[in-house]
Amino acid sequence: MDIAEQKLIYLSQGEKFPSKLKLLRSGKVITRNSRIAKYSPFIGPAGILSSTGRISRLVNSDFDSKHPIILDPCHAVVRLLVQHLHSRIFHQGLDYMRAVVNLNYVVLNLRWLLRNIENTCVVCRKRKAQTVTHMMADLPIERLGYKQPLFSYTGVDYFGPFLVPIRRSTEKRWGFLFTCLTTRAVHIEVVPRSTKALV
Structure with a gap:
């Protein structure tokens, strides 16, 4: 060579x-x-x-x-x-x-x-190629609750189950997640039984 x-x-x-x-x-x-x-x-x-x-x-x-x-x-x-x-x-x-x-x-x-x-x-x-930034769509009206109380527009999610030890046994627990669509604040509630039982 x-x-x-x-x-x-x-x-x-x-x-x-x-x-x-x-x-x-x-x-x-x-x-x-x-x-x-x-x-x-x-x-x-x-x-x-x-x-x-x-x-x-x-x-x-x-x-x-x-x-x-x-x-x-x-x-x-x-x-x-x-x-x-x-x-x-x-x-x-x-x-x-x-x-x-x-x-x-x-x-x-x-x-x-x-x-x-x-x-x-x-x-x-x-x-060295430059990435293209796509144009985002307009936010929905639920995301634009200006000067309105928290959770005026709320998103809900449900997750679980989790096994929680209680005394000598374990029980199932679920969670409700509430989020404010304007401020993105989050609130979580613990549910002792599934939504089917609540219904």
């Missing part, structure tokens, strides 16, 4: 930076008006165009971390590579994604490429 990645990067650089590679291979210096001149490019192992990093003296680090590979964002291979990193880090934000890419690569116009990938990613679009 590493060899295949190197070959693809080599081909992408040959298509996007042919004149720069020709100058460097002939021992000449890239002009200052070039868009990669600020990275002080040189040809590294396997003929890949790399940048001169500031941590070249760091011992416990690999070559790609010290000298990131220069890539063009308009190439299909570079886009696939960044998309793979984007899915591998579970669709994190732009800043984190930028830090991951910059570990081993220098991608020109990286922020534009990351925004483009995030805008076309189905998972990211679903995550």
Whole structure:
């Protein structure tokens, strides 16, 4: 996989930076008006165009971390590579994604490429989708008892039975729940027997 990645990067650089590679291979210096001149490019192992990093003296680090590979964002291979990193880090934000890419690569116009990938990613679009707030219906007149006594409009519920220990036996009890539809106040009454017996 590493060899295949190197070959693809080599081909992408040959298509996007042919004149720069020709100058460097002939021992000449890239002009200052070039868009990669600020990275002080040189040809590294396997003929890949790399940048001169500031941590070249760091011992416990690999070559790609010290000298990131220069890539063009308009190439299909570079886009696939960044998309793979984007899915591998579970669709994190732009800043984190930028830090991951910059570990081993220098991608020109990286922020534009990351925004483009995030805008076309189905998972990211679903995550950032705005939920629709439905229009609620008007409240019924029973819920709008303004300046009226409590329980002018009442909702009733009946629940149970519950086994209640009394002396050496257990008896069933039910509950009547009354709620005020305007203020949402609640009143509970204990019923000693079921409504069928009351009827």
